[in-house]
Each structure stands twice: as C-alpha cells, then as structure tokens.
Amino acid sequence: xxxxxxxxxxxxxxxxxxxxxxxxxxxxxxxxxxxxxxxxxxxxxxxxxxxxxxxxxxxxxxxxxxxxxxxxxxxxxxxxxxxxxxxxxxxxxxxxxxxxxxxxxxxxxxxxxxxxxxxxxxxxxxxxxxxxxxxxxxxxxxxxxxxxxxxxxxxxxxxxxxxxxxxxxxxxxxxxxxxxxxxxxxxxxxxxxxxxxxxxxxxxxxxxxxxxxxxxxxxxxxxxxxxxxxxxxxxxxxxxxxxxxxxxxxxxxxxxxxxxxxxxxxxxxxxxxxxxxxxxxxxxxxxxxxxxxxxxxxxxxxxxxxxxxxxxxxxxxxxxxxxxxxxxxxxxxxxxxxxxxxxxxxxxxxxxxxxxxxxxxxxxxxxxxxxxxxxxxxxxxxxxxxxxxxxxxxxxxxxxxxxxxxxxxxxxxxxxxxxxxxxxxxxxxxxxxxxxxxxxxxxxxxxxxxxxxxxxxxxxxxxxxxxxxxxxxxxxxxxxxxxxxxxxxxxxxxxxxxxx
Amino acid sequence: xxxxxxxxxxxxxxxxxxxxxxxxxxxxxxxxxxxxxxxxxxxxxxxxxxxxxxxxxxxxxxxxxxxxxxxxxxxxxxxxxxxxxxxxxxxxxxxxxxxxx
Numbered sequence: 001x002x003x004x005x006x007x008x009x010x011x012x013x014x015x016x017x018x019x020x021x022x023x024x025x026x027x028x029x030x031x032x033x034x035x036x037x038x039x040x041x042x043x044x045x046x047x048x049x050x051x052x053x054x055x056x057x058x059x060x061x062x063x064x065x066x067x068x069x070x071x072x073x074x075x076x077x078x079x080x081x082x083x084x085x086x087x088x089x090x091x092x093x094x095x096x097x098x099x100x101x102x103x104x105x106x107x108x109x110x111x112x113x114x115x116x117x118x119x120x121x122x123x124x125x126x127x128x129x130x131x132x133x134x135x136x137x138x139x140x141x142x143x144x145x146x147x148x149x150x151x152x153x154x155x156x157x158x159x160x161x162x163x164x165x166x167x168x169x170x171x172x173x174x175x176x177x178x179x180x181x182x183x184x185x186x187x188x189x190x191x192x193x194x195x196x197x198x199x200x201x202x203x204x205x206x207x208x209x210x211x212x213x214x215x216x217x218x219x220x221x222x223x224x225x226x227x228x229x230x231x232x233x234x235x236x237x238x239x240x241x242x243x244x245x246x247x248x249x250x251x252x253x254x255x256x257x258x259x260x261x262x263x264x265x266x267x268x269x270x271x272x273x274x275x276x277x278x279x280x281x282x283x284x285x286x287x288x289x290x291x292x293x294x295x296x297x298x299x300x301x302x303x304x305x306x307x308x309x310x311x312x313x314x315x316x317x318x319x320x321x322x323x324x325x326x327x328x329x330x331x332x333x334x335x336x337x338x339x340x341x342x343x344x345x346x347x348x349x350x351x352x353x354x355x356x357x358x359x360x361x362x363x364x365x366x367x368x369x370x371x372x373x374x375x376x377x378x379x380x381x382x383x384x385x386x387x388x389x390x391x392x393x394x395x396x397x398x399x400x401x402x403x404x405x406x407x408x409x410x411x412x413x414x415x416x417x418x419x420x421x422x423x424x425x426x427x428x429x430x431x432x433x434x435x436x437x438x439x440x441x442x443x444x445x446x447x448x449x450x451x452x453x454x455x456x457x458x459x460x461x462x463x464x465x466x467x468x469x470x471x472x473x474x475x476x477x478x479x480x481x482x483x484x485x486x487x488x489x490x491x492x493x494x495x496x497x498x499x500x
Numbered sequence: 501x502x503x504x505x506x507x508x509x510x511x512x513x514x515x516x517x518x519x520x521x522x523x524x525x526x527x528x529x530x531x532x533x534x535x536x537x538x539x540x541x542x543x544x545x546x547x548x549x550x551x552x553x554x555x556x557x558x559x560x561x562x563x564x565x566x567x568x569x570x571x572x573x574x575x576x577x578x579x580x581x582x583x584x585x586x587x588x589x590x591x592x593x594x595x596x597x598x599x600x601x
Contacts, residue, residue: 140562141562141565144565144566144569145565145569148569148572148573152572152573152576155576155577155580156576156579156580159580159583162583163587165584165587165588165596165598166598166599168580168583168584168587168596169584169596169597169598169599170599171580171583172529172580172581172584172596173596173599175576175577175580176523176529176532176533176536176593179536179573179577180520180523180536180539183516183519183520183536183539183540183543184520184539186540186543186566187516187539187542187543187546189543190543190546190547190550190559190562191546193547193550193558193559193562194509194546194549194550194553194554197550197554197556197558198556198558199558199562242599243599243600246599247598247599
C-alpha cells in the first residue's frame with residue numbers, strides 16, 4: 001500500500017451515529033442474538049419459554065419507536081441513506097405488532113408439529129429486522145440489504161417442514177422466484193446508479209426526474225419496481241405465492257401474506273415517492289397495468305379455489321391490486337395516495353392475520369384445508385365462526401368493519417386523480433369488490449348455514465395464544481372500522497415534504 | 501479499436517439476458533441456481549463499469565454487498581436443494597409440482 005492510500009485510510013472518520021434513531025434495530029438485533037445463544041445453551045430446557053421470549057422481544061423495540069415518535073423530529077444518517085420519519089416509525093410499529101401476532105400464531109403450531117426447532121424464532125426475528133430496516137432505507141444499497149435480510153430467513157421458514165415434499169417445494173419455489181426477482185431489481189439499480197452516479201434515492205430523484213425520459217432511465221425504473229412486484233405478488237409475478245403459501249407452515253403463510261407484502265409496499269412507496277417521483281410517465285402506466293391485472297386475475301382465480309389457504313393467497317393477490325391502484329395515481333395526488341396505502345396496510349394486517357388465526361384454529365380439529373370443512377362451524381365453534389365472519393366481511397369491504405374504510409380511501413384517491421388512469425382503476429376496484437364478495441360470502445355461508453360435513457360437533461380447543469391473536473385482531477378490525485379517524489390520524493404521513 | 505465502457509455494459513446486458521433466459525428454460529435446480537449467479541455477476545460488472553466511467557468509488561463498494569449477499573443466498577439455496585434431493589434424488593423443476601391450482 002502506498003503512502004497516500006495509507007493516509008486516506010487513517011484519515012477516515014466514522015460518520016456520526018444517532019444511537020436513538022437506530023435503537024429499534026439494535027434492540028431487535030440484541031433480542032435475536034440473545035435468543036439464538038439461549039437456544040444453544042439451554043437446548044431442550046429452553047423450548048418451553050422460547051416463544052414467550054420471542055414475543056416479548058418483539059414488543060421491546062416498540063419502546064424506542066414510541067420515544068422517537070414523541071420526540072417527533074426527522075432524523076437522517078449517512079447522508080440520507082437511513083431516515084427516521086413518521087412514515088418509517090408507523091411502518092416499523094406495524095411490522096413489530098404483526099410479528100408479535102405471528103409469534104402468537106406459531107406458539108402451539110410449531111411446538112406440536114414434528115418440525116419443532118427453536119431457530120424458528122431466531123429466523124423470524126432476523127426477517128423482521130430486515131423489514132424494520134426497510135422502513136428507514138432511502139438508499140439503493142440499504143434497500144437491497146434490507147430486502148435480503150428479510151427474504152433469506154423467509155426462504156428457510158417457507159421450507160420449514162423439511163420432511164414433507166410440499167414443504168420443500170414451497171421453499172424451493174419461493175427461493176428461486178425470490179432470487180430471480182432480486183437479480184432483476186439489482187440490474188435496475190445498477191442502471192439507475194449509472195444515470196445518477198449515486199445510490200441515495202434523493203439524488204436519484206433529482207437525476208431521474210430531470211429532462212426527458214431516456215431508455216436507460218425507463219429500464220432502470222421498471223426493473224427496480226418489478227423486483228418488488230414479485231414481493232407483493234402482483235400479477236404476472238404472483239405464481240410463487242399460492243404454492244408457497246400452501247406448502248409453508250400456516251403461521252409463516254400469515255407472515256408472508258402480511259408482513260412480507262407490507263415490506264414490499266414500503267419499499268415501493270419509498271422508491272416511487274423519493275426516487276422516481278418525477279417519472280410518473282413511467283411508473284403510472286406500469287402500475288395501472290399491474291393493478292388491473294392483479295385485482296382481476298387474483299379475484300377470478302380465487303373464485304374456483306377449494307383450499308382455504310390458496311383462496312386466501314389469491315385474495316391477498318387481489319388486495320395487493322387495490323393498493324397498487326392507489327400507487328398508479330401517486331404522481332397526480334401526491335401524499336394522499338401514500339396515506340391511503342398506509343391506511344390499507346394497517347387494516348390489511350389486522351384482518352388477514354385474524355383470518356389466518358382462525359384457519360390455524362380450525363385446522364387443529366379438522367386437519368383439512370378444504371373450504372367444505374368449514375361447514376357448520378357456527379354450531380360447534382360460534383366464537384371462531386363469528387370472528388371469521390368479521391374478517392371475511394372486512395376483507396370484502398362491508399361497513400362497519402375496518403376493510404371498508406381502507407377500500408374507500410383507495411377509491412377516493414383514484415377518483416381524485418381526475419385522469420383516465422384514475423377513473424378506470426376506480427371502476428375496476430368497484431367491480432372487483434363485487435366479485436370478491438362472492439367467494440368471501442361463500443365461506444360465510446358454509447360456516448353459518450351448511451351442516452357439519454361429518455357430523456362431528458365436538459368443540460375446538462383453542463390454546464390461549466391463538467385465542468389472544470384472534471381477540472386482538474377482531475378488536476382491531478371492528479374497533480378501527482368504527483373509529484377510522486384513529487387510523488387516519490396515525491397514517492397522516494408524508495414522504496414528499498421531507499425530500500428524502 | 502478501443503475498448504470503451506459501453507462494451508462492458510453490452511457484455512453485462514448479454515450475460516444478464518443469458519442468465520434470465522437460462523433460469524426460465526433450464527429444469528435442473530442447480531443449473532437454474534447458476535443462472536441466477538450469472539445474473540448477479542452481470543449486475544456487478546455493470547456497477548463496476550459505471551463506477552469507472554463516473555470515476556466514483558460508490559459503485560465498486562456496492563459490489564461487495566452484492567457478493568456477500570450472493571454467498572449467503574448460495575448457502576440457503578443449496579440447503580433447500582439438498583433437502584429436496586434427499587427425498588427425491590435427481591428431481592428436476594418439473595418433478596417439484598405437487599402444489600398447483
């Protein structure tokens with residue numbers, strides 16, 4: 001090494017670190033490391049309380065998030081690569097609460113399966129750490145690292161039932177599609193770097209928004225967004241979702257359907273609002289196509305599903321389409337679309353996690369995923385049947401449950417845009433809500449009107465943690481649906497004002 | 501004839517396309533996996549070329565992140581492939597099709 005190079009190395013100064021701003025990530029890291037070490041030291045003895053420890057550990061980072069929210073100032077580090085603002089804090093809290101509910105769902109499922117290993121919770125926490133980091137990432141490299149940190153443990157979790165071929169297939173399909181998507185996204189990022197000469201989204205925003213659209217810019221924007229279209233399972237990049245959802249352990253299906261999809265939307269929002277905002281001639285039409293396809297194809301295929309988990313996979317695809325519709329008009333309505341999608345994500349998490357909690361509880365007795373096994377559920381498990389009814393009608397968008405407010409927010413945004421893109425999407429959202437009502441109501445009809453298929457009406461024993469998960473999500477879905485202003489207040493976030 | 505940065509960009513684009521097409525048409529999980537690595541290395545080449553053209557070290561440091569994460573992906577991917585091969589020796593992507601609908 002020559003002298004000048006040595007001098008450069010010695011002159012390196014650590015960039016200032018705002019420890020308060022990274023406290024949620026560091027707490028999560030400490031919890032994950034501690035759990036992994038405890039597992040190695042205690043082995044069998046630790047297994048009884050590992051789930052409880054993981055659950056508490058996920059609630060712990062909410063404390064620094066709360067203090068940061070009370071403090072209220074926007075914090076930015078590493079030249080704007082890591083930003084803590086209201087949007088980031090809201091999404092971090094949403095990830096952690098969703099993660100906590102997934103732990104509640106997992107407790108008995110994992111302990112009673114033939115695949116019980118404590119690494120499960122360590123992997124879950126590291127995946128959540130990637131999501132929490134994603135909410136603050138405003139730099140291509142940070143986004144990439146956060147994406148991989150949340151995806152790689154999720155590949156393993158999806159293939160967790162390693163002795164069943166379905167489990168293997170779920171892991172394999174998710175893995176191959178996942179790495180394919182991240183390779184496409186990275187190629188897009190490399191082109192954007194070539195245009196802007198910087199990896200920070202704010203700088204990219206300036207370089208990309210300036211002047212006419214060059215083919216290289218269009219290609220970079222489209223490829224980067226396609227990477228995340230896989231993550232949110234937008235049609236035609238959704239093919240992995242139903243198979244992975246069906247083969248994975250059901251709590252992990254809930255995790256992928258809610259937390260992982262939310263992370264994909266968080267990344268899309270940051271890219272669109274901070275990075276590509278001036279290029280709505282590129283992302284507008286792209287999201288228009290994706291949203292139309294995602295809504296319609298998701299709902300039409302969901303109509304003929306007979307497996308409840310696959311049905312919810314396609315229903316989740318369709319729900320992602322509604323959110324993409326709001327994203328398509330982001331250029332016209334600004335932060336209103338961001339707020340509509342944030343609202344949608346909060347309600348989507350509550351109602352979908354709740355639906356999966358009921359699916360797990362019912363499967364404990366029926367050992368089947370067929371929709372007909374829900375026949376007469378109301379006779380022997382009225383609590384579960386009513387809860388499931390709440391989630392189904394909320395997903396369908398019927399007042400007073402939470403889903404209607406979320407759907408209304410998206411609908412309003414698309415109409416407000418006052419363009420042909422907006423109006424056509426508003427019509428599509430309305431038509432698709434009617435199609436979706438058919439298959440949601442079909443399950444409700446099975447539960448409340450049809451007879452029990454095998455006449456076995458012994459009640460379902462619901463373990464405490466699962467009952468708690470159902471209770472929390474029912475309260476959230478109904479409570480926030482009756483008082484939507486509570487959500488509207490916390491989702492009043494902005495990515496444009498901060499300027500990245 | 502002088503070799504300019506554009507040559508490398510074109511080469512990277514070709515490597516990326518070969519990788520993407522290979523992933524879609526090959527049926528052996530290991531070969532599909534190699535195709536992904538080809539795509540990732542095309543990305544690395546693009547980053548390094550742009551870093552050289554723009555005289556900016558940022559693009560070169562991105563390559564380290566990509567390399568490390570690609571290595572992590574290999575570990576997880578091979579673990580999943582080994583789990584499948586244990587149960588079904590010689591399985592191709594077409595055999596792994598229990599779940600559909």
